[in-house]
Amino acid sequence: MQRREVYINEDFKIITLITGTLKQNCFIIKHLNSSEIILIDPGDDEDSILKIIKEEGNLLKHVYLTHAHYDHVGAVKKIVDHYNIPYYIHSADLKLLKRASLYSISMENRDIPFSDNYQFYDTEMILWVDKRIEIIPVPGHTPGSVAIKIDDLIFSGDLILMNSDDITKLPGHNVDQSKKSIEFLVQNVQEDSIFFLGHGKNAKFSVITNHLSKLNK
Numbered sequence: 619m620q621r622r623e624v625y626i627n628e629d630f631k632i633i634t635l636i637t638g639t640l641k642q643n644c645f646i647i648k649h650l651n652s653s654e655i656i657l658i659d660p661g662d663d664e665d666s667i668l669k670i671i672k673e674e675g676n677l678l679k680h681v682y683l684t685h686a687h688y689d690h691v692g693a694v695k696k697i698v699d700h701y702n703i704p705y706y707i708h709s710a711d712l713k714l715l716k717r718a719s720l721y722s723i724s725m726e727n728r729d730i731p732f733s734d735n736y737q738f739y740d741t742e743m744i745l746w747v748d749k750r751i752e753i754i755p756v757p758g759h760t761p762g763s764v765a766i767k768i769d770d771l772i773f774s775g776d777l778i779l780m781n782s783d784d785i786t787k788l789p790g791h792n793v794d795q796s797k798k799s800i801e802f803l804v805q806n807v808q809e810d811s812i813f814f815l816g817h818g819k820n821a822k823f824s825v826i827t828n829h830l831s832k833l834n835k
């Protein structure tokens with residue numbers, strides 16, 4: 619299996635690194651004009667993530683979490699300590715964040731260090747370089763799940779999972795609320811959007827709406 623995938627458009631280079639036992643997608647997003655980097659969901663394999671950030675110019679600015687399941691947060695502490703920057707999470711997932719280590723020990727016998735250098739998303743819009751990053755609350759997979767929208771790129775965490783039974787069994791998952799949030803999300807993004815999922819390959823808008831209609835059957 620290829621552990622690394624690269625997507626490039628006119629503004630960004632997005633490196634997807636597949637990390638950990640649950641094959642979680644960590645996204646390293648580089649703005650091509652400025653070389654600034656943001657990171658979404660550093661789940662595991664901190665050394666590989668740090669190596670890629672350095673190779674790409676080392677200008678890491680922000681770390682965002684789509685939600686606080688252990689497979690998405692395992693490398694957070696090492697990275698935010700290294701760059702001495704905070705990371706962002708929705709306040710409704712703080713409980714899960716604080717329990718991430720408990721879950722990872724019970725599921726994988728792996729300890730996850732906790733960083734208290736977190737901040738809550740306190741706005742729905744974050745300015746970064748010449749872009750507006752939209753933080754869209756999409757509760758369902760966890761109470762504090764968010765989708766992160768940058769132009770037509772949608773980082774939807776584990777809200778939309780194509781075939782991952784193990785992951786929907788993690789604590790917090792609410793099927794009906796998830797469906798409502800997927801509906802809300804597809805109504806609020808452009809039809810040429812590309813969805814970068816927390817696990818598995820990225821997907822076009824039409825793939826997501828097909829998936830949604832299956833869920834609704």
Ligand SMILES: [Zn+2]
Pocket residue numbers: 685687759776785788
């Ligand atoms: Zn999850």
